[in-house]
Amino acid sequence: MSAPIVTPVPDAPAAGWWHRNRWALVALPVALVLTLVAAGDRVRTLWWEQDLRRPTTVAAGETADFHQRVYDGLGGTLPVDVQVRLDGVRDVSTLPRDMEVPEGSRAVQVDLTLSADPDRVLTGCLLAVRDAAGNRYDYVSNAWGANQAVVPCVPEDAPGPRPSLGDLDEVLSEQDTPPRPATWSVSRVLVVPEGIDVTEVVLWWQKPQHLLLEVPS
Amino acid sequence: MSTPEPVGTTARVRRPRVQTLGAGAAVLAALAVGHVVVTAFPVDDRVSAPFVRPTVVGETVELRYASLTAGEPTGSTVLSPDTSTQLSTPGVFLTVPLTIVATGQPRMISFAELRGGDGRTYTVFTSGRSSFLPGTAQPGVPRYATVSVELPPEAVPGAHLRIGLNQEDQRGDDLADIDLGLTQADADDWAAVDTPLDISSRSDEPLEQP
Numbered sequence: 001m002s003a004p005i006v007t008p009v010p011d012a013p014a015a016g017w018w019h020r021n022r023w024a025l026v027a028l029p030v031a032l033v034l035t036l037v038a039a040g041d042r043v044r045t046l047w048w049e050q051d052l053r054r055p056t057t058v059a060a061g062e063t064a065d066f067h068q069r070v071y072d073g074l075g076g077t078l079p080v081d082v083q084v085r086l087d088g089v090r091d092v093s094t095l096p097r098d099m100e101v102p103e104g105s106r107a108v109q110v111d112l113t114l115s116a117d118p119d120r121v122l123t124g125c126l127l128a129v130r131d132a133a134g135n136r137y138d139y140v141s142n143a144w145g146a147n148q149a150v151v152p153c154v155p156e157d158a159p160g161p162r163p164s165l166g167d168l169d170e171v172l173s174e175q176d177t178p179p180r181p182a183t184w185s186v187s188r189v190l191v192v193p194e195g196i197d198v199t200e201v202v203l204w205w206q207k208p209q210h211l212l213l214e215v216p217s
Numbered sequence: 218m219s220t221p222e223p224v225g226t227t228a229r230v231r232r233p234r235v236q237t238l239g240a241g242a243a244v245l246a247a248l249a250v251g252h253v254v255v256t257a258f259p260v261d262d263r264v265s266a267p268f269v270r271p272t273v274v275g276e277t278v279e280l281r282y283a284s285l286t287a288g289e290p291t292g293s294t295v296l297s298p299d300t301s302t303q304l305s306t307p308g309v310f311l312t313v314p315l316t317i318v319a320t321g322q323p324r325m326i327s328f329a330e331l332r333g334g335d336g337r338t339y340t341v342f343t344s345g346r347s348s349f350l351p352g353t354a355q356p357g358v359p360r361y362a363t364v365s366v367e368l369p370p371e372a373v374p375g376a377h378l379r380i381g382l383n384q385e386d387q388r389g390d391d392l393a394d395i396d397l398g399l400t401q402a403d404a405d406d407w408a409a410v411d412t413p414l415d416i417s418s419r420s421d422e423p424l425e426q427p
Contacts, residue, residue: 135322138323138355
């Protein structure tokens with residue numbers, strides 16, 4: 001027992017543990033982040049993209065620029081670049097042909113003016129209105145006995161280019177509709193319950209992005 | 218223990234073997250306890266089970282996505298749907314008119330199944346002889362639809378109809394369970410009827426009660 005060395009106790013063992021495990025400690029937050037990312041890999045597809053979550057809010061009377069890249073169903077994406085203005089929402093004066101509005105409901109007409117490059121594919125848009133309580137009422141082309149335009153945001157007689165269907169394009173006949181004008185207006189009729197006030201018009205191509213157009217009061 | 222060496226270089230070597238083994242055993246024990254906790258209690262089914270909302274004919278049930286009211290069930294051996302050709306069965310066709318009022322946003326309610334009084338489940342799907350296709354219901358605007366189910370007469374007494382939002386997946390969501398209040402007498406009556414039962418699968422107008 002003649003060793004002259006003095007052991008530095010009791011602080012040294014604690015410092016030693018942190019020192020010994022320094023790389024593990026550095027890796028720990030990285031591992032935690034990786035765990036969360038790996039566990040959340042479906043949050044985007046199964047939750048985030050399943051509802052209208054990213055609004056582009058447009059004040060009444062304003063024109064909105066809307067840009068989104070939407071999935072084209074062939075593994076790629078297509079650009080949607082469009083300008084939209086809400087001209088108004090009003091009670092319908094003349095119902096679309098054969099439309100019968102059920103009791104307790106009324107028909108409202110949404111008037112929109114849009115501008116886009118005639119080469120842009122704009123099919124696949126969806127239109128809805130919301131009331132002050134946040135309830136959403138969708139535009140349905142084939143409902144209430146009437147047949148309205150399938151695509152609510154483009155002119156029926158000049159809808160513009162349709163998206164590619166891959167190999168099927170070769171067997172499909174050429175589109176014979178005239179080119180879509182640079183600026184156009186559409187009027188679509190939706191059925192909502194009586195007694196609600198339409199406060200917002202919603203237009204979207206693929207969730208979660210959407211245009212939220214405030215209705216002039 | 219008598220000749221201390223510089224700290225850091227040989228710490229790993231000096232860790233007692235017993236302590237290492239003890240730590241390993243503790244980890245294994247923790248895993249074993251975790252396994253027991255996870256498997257000992259049969260909660261998997263309950264965790265993913267739908268929230269069953271019981272109701273009876275004529276009484277409105279509030280679901281997360283809609284309010285639903287079942288009308289008086291009726292039956293026959295011959296069914297005449299508005300969307301397809303006349304169907305006949307050696308059993309019975311049971312039909313139930315439903316009134317659907319969506320809440321919050323448009324809803325396409327598409328799941329229906331019949332829990333027969335015989336303990337069997339009779340599925341309802343689009344391409345089968347049983348059908349339920351109400352289409353999209355807008356909030357606040359009632360939608361009227363009829364469920365029709367083909368089943369043996371012995372399944373009629375005590376049958377419950379279940380209606381849900383998603384045809385593929387009812388886990389963790391509201392599911393209406395409607396006690397149809399049917400008896401053996403209903404089953405016998407219907408099995409003897411061969412008058413075609415006219416049904417409208419869906420409508421924006423209230424359905425005429427046959």
